[in-house]
Amino acid sequence: xxxxxxxxxxxxxxxxxxxxxxxxxxxxxxxxxxxxxxxxxxxxxxxxxxxxxxxxxxxxxxxxxxxxxxxxxxxxxxxxxxxxxxxxxxxxxxxxxxxxxxxxxxxxxxxxxxxxxxxxxxxxxxxxxxxxxxxxxxxxxxxxxxxxxxxxxxxxxxxxxxxxxxxxxxxxxxxxxxxxxxxxxxxxxxxxxxxxxxxxxxxxxxxxxxxxxxxxxxxxxxxxxxxxxxxxxxxxxxxxxxxxxxxxxxxxxxxxxxxxxxxxxxxxxxxxxxxxxxxxxxxxxxxxxxxxxxxxxxxxxxxxxxxxxxxxxxxxxxxxxxxxxxxxxxxxxxxxxxxxxxxxxxxxxxxxxx
Numbered sequence: 522x523x524x525x526x527x528x529x530x531x532x533x534x535x536x537x538x539x540x541x542x543x544x545x546x547x548x549x550x551x552x553x554x555x556x557x558x559x560x561x562x563x564x565x566x567x568x569x570x571x572x573x574x575x576x577x578x579x580x581x582x583x584x585x586x587x588x589x590x591x592x593x594x595x596x597x598x599x600x601x602x603x604x605x606x607x608x609x610x611x612x613x614x615x616x617x618x619x620x621x622x623x624x625x626x627x628x629x630x631x632x633x634x635x636x637x638x639x640x641x642x643x644x645x646x647x648x649x650x651x652x653x654x655x656x657x658x659x660x661x662x663x664x665x666x667x668x669x670x671x672x673x674x675x676x677x678x679x680x681x682x683x684x685x686x687x688x689x690x691x692x693x694x695x696x697x698x699x700x701x702x703x704x705x706x707x708x709x710x711x712x713x714x715x716x717x718x719x720x721x722x723x724x725x726x727x728x729x730x731x732x733x734x735x736x737x738x739x740x741x742x743x744x745x746x747x748x749x750x751x752x753x754x755x756x757x758x759x760x761x762x763x764x765x766x767x768x769x770x771x772x773x774x775x776x777x778x779x780x781x782x783x784x785x786x787x788x789x790x791x792x793x794x795x796x797x798x799x800x801x802x803x804x805x806x807x808x809x810x811x812x813x814x815x816x817x818x819x820x821x822x823x824x825x826x827x828x829x830x831x832x833x834x835x836x837x838x839x840x841x842x843x844x845x846x847x848x849x850x851x852x853x854x855x856x857x858x859x860x861x862x863x864x865x866x867x868x869x870x871x872x873x874x875x
Contacts (some may be wrong), residue, residue, distance in 0.1 A: 523572055524658075524793035525650040528579075529641050532572050533632055539565025540628035547621035562624070569631075570800035571793065578785040578792035579642035586786075587731035587778040588723070594777055595719040605712075609705030643793075658794040666845045671784035672799050673838030674735075676806035678742055678773045678780075681831040682711070683807025684814065685766065688828075691820035696757050707763060714767035718774035731779035738775025739836050745769030746832030752825035762824075769832065776835070783842075806831070 523531040542561035549555040577589050611619045648654070662668055693699045693707055725734060748765025755761065781799070788795040810831060814823030 522650070522793070523575060524643065524791060525646055525648075527641050527643055527645050528572055528576060528793070529635060529639055532568050532635050532639065535565045535568035536628055536632045536635070537565075539568075540625050540632070541565075543621045543625040543628060547618050547625070565628075567797075567800065567804075570803070571797040574781060574785060574796035574799065575792040576639075576642055577781075578789070578796065582786065583782070584726070584730060586782040588726060590778040590781045591719060591723050591726065591731070591774075594774060595716065595723070599716065600712075605705035605708040607705075609702040613702055655794070658791045659798060661791070662788070662795055662798050665787060667787060667842070668784050668795065668798075670838050670842035670845055671780045672802045674739075674776060674780045674835050674842060675784065675799065676802045677831045677833075677835030677838060678738075678776050679803050680806030680810065681769060681828050682773070683804055684810040684831065685711075685824070685828060686807075687811035688814055688820045688824040689762070689766075692757050692762055692824060693759070696821060697759055697762070699759070707759065710763040710767045711770045715770040715774050718771040722774050722778065726778075731782070734775045735779050735839065738772040739839055741772030741775065742769055742832045742835055743772075745772060746829035750825055750829045752821055757821055769828070 539562055542558045542565055546555055546558035546562065549558055573593055574590075577586055577593070581589050607623075608620055611623065689708070690704060693704050694701065699707060722731075722734065745765045745768035748768060749762075751765075752761070784799050785792060785795050810827050814820065814827055817823045817826075
């Protein structure tokens, strides 16, 4: 929609949906209505993931894009860092409906920010607002190996954060024995680790390219995965659960800037569709794994089994990504002797042989 109608109007429309759904959730008389309102909130909130990345692709490329993606990651970490703590305190003092009052105010504040400071970065093109054109865009995206492999890294890395949100409350509250307020504070280990790593990443990018720092992040994700896997052997405690979670989150901050830039790089005209698909894969992987964990019926087993599987997926997708780059580079580089797409080039024949 944003590729066809523009970034600003679509952002405002979806934020209005988010605000309306927040009000509906605040006034919900039944749990069924609350679930419906939360679903609508998610639809409205999806504009943040899609449009923010599309804007970066519209305006920046290469290392500049990676630096902006890193800055988005730093800001993004503030929400998860503050929300559980603030939400736990508000739940205790004012009750659950107060949470949706705050969400409504945040949504209205975001709309004001868009109206005041966000500039349009694409030309309106209504011809693209049809299912056939959208289908062509998504077929092109899903046929691009560079996009798919980079999205696989993001889905395995960042998707684990969303999957863990399904498991951690049951583990830390039901098994470890934390109160909801203590759980909110405990989640600072995850979001605080990501925030700290994003700041470190920003400093390192002054000396190293974002691409060179991705393997470091994946190594940390693998280490965090191994620590989480130990839940299959030893019973959970606060440190046993949250130290691997913090290590995993630390590694994500090193992976996201370059992988987000690389995934969107080939798609200037379809940046909105590419960013939306990237967000779908990122959150969809968390939804899929979270659902698998719910079917298992054991949060500790799901955490120890499925989160390491997501870390392994991220690492394997990066291996395929590097392999794809090597193949593309080999195809675009003439071999020794000057061979190109039309075959080997020979030096002009001179002298008697001519």
